[in-house]
Amino acid sequence: MQVLLTQEQIRDRISAMAGEIARDYPPDEQIHLVCVLKGGFMFLSDLVRALPTRVTLDFIALSSYGKGTKSSGEVRMIKDVDHALEGRHVVIVEDIVDTGLTLHYLQDILRARSPKTLRTACLLSKPSRRQVDVPVEYVGFTIEDHFIVGYGLDYDERYRELPYLAILRDGE
Numbered sequence: 001m002q003v004l005l006t007q008e009q010i011r012d013r014i015s016a017m018a019g020e021i022a023r024d025y026p027p028d029e030q031i032h033l034v035c036v037l038k039g040g041f042m043f044l045s046d047l048v049r050a051l052p053t054r055v056t057l058d059f060i061a062l063s064s065y066g067k068g069t070k071s072s073g074e075v076r077m078i079k080d081v082d083h084a085l086e087g088r089h090v091v092i093v094e095d096i097v098d099t100g101l102t103l104h105y106l107q108d109i110l111r112a113r114s115p116k117t118l119r120t121a122c123l124l125s126k127p128s129r130r131q132v133d134v135p136v137e138y139v140g141f142t143i144e145d146h147f148i149v150g151y152g153l154d155y156d157e158r159y160r161e162l163p164y165l166a167i168l169r170d171g172e
């Protein structure tokens with residue numbers, strides 16, 4: 001596998017993203033991060049440690065991919081968040097936005113719960129693959145159309161543990 005982004009590149013970009021996020025909220029207001037499982041877990045853990053702001057956390061699990069590298073286009077909620085979102089500054093923490101279908105579905109659901117603000121942070125974005133237009137306020141890296149693994153992202157539940165991002169050649 002070819003390394004796309006090293007640990008150092010990821011760390012530096014997340015630290016800059018944390019600065020961008022912190023600047024957008026009043027310093028005395030708490031940010032509520034909603035991490036999309038499973039792919040977002042490593043990004044979340046580095047992001048919270050880079051953020052100077054006080055945060056609260058919640059987790060949601062969605063499924064949009066089966067075993068392959070192609071989206072089924074179908075999104076299902078597997079696990080809902082545990083806490084109400086009303087009146088909170090919610091930031092969705094997602095690994096990658098590809099067709100945009102997952103994020104579109106998620107933003108609709110969360111917006112209906114009346115957060116004070118709703119923004120999205122994605123580590124990776126593949127704009128050439130977009131099928132629906134979704135707002136993503138914080139993008140880590142804009143990449144070409146490759147299937148990526150590592151740093152939380154999987155292929156058939158494998159490679160999530162890699163500390164860097166790599167291009168998976170098999171299954172392309």
Ligand code: IMP
Pocket residue numbers: 039064065071094095096097098099100101102103146147148149153154155
């Ligand atoms: P979308 O609905 O097509 O935008 O896909 C979003 C979800 O598909 C992400 O949260 C990932 O779980 C998965 N996904 C999309 N592209 C990749 C990739 O290159 N590697 C691993 N997972 C991906």
